Amino acid sequence: MAKMDKKPQEGKPANKKPAAQDVAAQLELKPGQSIELLKALHILTREGKLNQDSRRKLKQVYHLYQFIEPLLGELSKNEQAVTLADHGAGKSYLGFILYDLYFKALGRGKIYGIETRAPLVETSQKLAAELHFDRMEFLNMSVAESTRADFMPERFDVVTALHACDTATDDAIAFGIEKKAKAMVLVPCCQAEVAACLRQTKALSLTRTPLAELWRHPIHTREMGSQITNVLRCLYLEACGYQVTVTELVGWEHSMKNELIVARYTGHKKRASAERLRQLLAEFGLSGLAALRYPHLPAETPSTEQGAEAAVLEA
Incomplete structure (x- = not known):
C-alpha cells in the first residue's frame, strides 16, 4: 500500500520560524541592521520572537538613536573619528545598536561603555569580540571614576546616559563638561x-x-x-x-x-x-x-x- 504524504491539518498552521523580512517589519528595523545582534542581546529569542518588555526597551533605544544619529553625522564630517561615551551602559543595548547602525559602516570612531557591574561588562566585551565590533571598549567603573581615569581620551564628542540612576546622570554631565563634549543626550532616572x-x-x-x-x-x-x-x-x-x-x-x-x-x-x-x-x-x-x-x-x-x-x- 502506497504511503501517503503527511500534510498539515487544515486550521493548524505549520510551526515555522518567522521569515527575516517579517521580523524586520515587525521591529521596524533599519536597513542593514543585524537580527543576529538582537538575538545575542536577548532582545529577540532564538526563534526571532519579541517579548513585550524587549519591545519597550528597543523602542526607547530606537527613539534615542533618532536624536543621536544627526549629531553623529554632523560631528563625523571631514573624516573626523567621533568618540562616544555611554554611561550606565548596563547590557549596552544602546552602544551595540549605535555601532551596528552607524559606526560599523562609517569605519571610524569609537564607543566606550561605562558600567559598574562587572558581569555585564564581561558579557559585553565577549559579544563585541564575537561580532568583530573592534571599536567598542567596555570599562568596569563608575562614571565618576571614568572622569578621573588617565587612560581615557582627553576629549569626547558625545556623551549619552540612558536611565543612569540617581546622581549617575549628574556624573555623566560632569564627565561631559570635563571632556569638553560637543553634545550630551541624557534620559535621567530615579x-x-x-x-x-x-x-x-x-x-x-x-x-x-x-x-x-x-x-x-x-x-x-x-x-x-x-x-x-x-x-x-x-x-x-x-x-x-x-x-x-x-x-x-x-x-x-x-x-x-x-x-x-x-x-x-x-x-x-x-x-x-x-x-x-x-x-x-x-x-x-x-x-x-x-x-x-x-x-x-x-x-x-x-x-x-x-x-x-x-x-x-x-x-
Whole structure:
C-alpha cells in the first residue's frame, strides 16, 4: 500500500520560524541592521520572537538613536573619528545598536561603555569580540571614576546616559563638561538626592513659604525632587555653554522615566541661567549641593548696588 504524504491539518498552521523580512517589519528595523545582534542581546529569542518588555526597551533605544544619529553625522564630517561615551551602559543595548547602525559602516570612531557591574561588562566585551565590533571598549567603573581615569581620551564628542540612576546622570554631565563634549543626550532616572534634601528641610520650609505645600506629602516630595533635579541640570548645562532642549523620549506607555535632555555646546555661557540656578538652590534649601554638583558655575556677578559700591571704593 502506497504511503501517503503527511500534510498539515487544515486550521493548524505549520510551526515555522518567522521569515527575516517579517521580523524586520515587525521591529521596524533599519536597513542593514543585524537580527543576529538582537538575538545575542536577548532582545529577540532564538526563534526571532519579541517579548513585550524587549519591545519597550528597543523602542526607547530606537527613539534615542533618532536624536543621536544627526549629531553623529554632523560631528563625523571631514573624516573626523567621533568618540562616544555611554554611561550606565548596563547590557549596552544602546552602544551595540549605535555601532551596528552607524559606526560599523562609517569605519571610524569609537564607543566606550561605562558600567559598574562587572558581569555585564564581561558579557559585553565577549559579544563585541564575537561580532568583530573592534571599536567598542567596555570599562568596569563608575562614571565618576571614568572622569578621573588617565587612560581615557582627553576629549569626547558625545556623551549619552540612558536611565543612569540617581546622581549617575549628574556624573555623566560632569564627565561631559570635563571632556569638553560637543553634545550630551541624557534620559535621567530615579532622581533621589534632591528629594532627600527636601525631606530634611521640610518642616522649616513649611514655616517659611506656602510653596513647601508642593512637596509636603511623600509622593509629592519624590516627584518634586525629580522635577527640580532636571530643571537644575538644564540650567547648569546652559550656564556651562550648552544649548538645551527638553522633550519626551517615547510615549508614557513605554517608560515612566521619559524625560530627554539634549545639550549641544555653543560656547555661550548664560549668566542668567547660573543666577537662576543659585536662586533655586537657595529657595528650596539646596545650597549645600552647589559645590558638589555644580562646580563649573561661572563666578557670581555682584548686584548693581554692590557694583556701585565697589566702583566708589576703587575710586
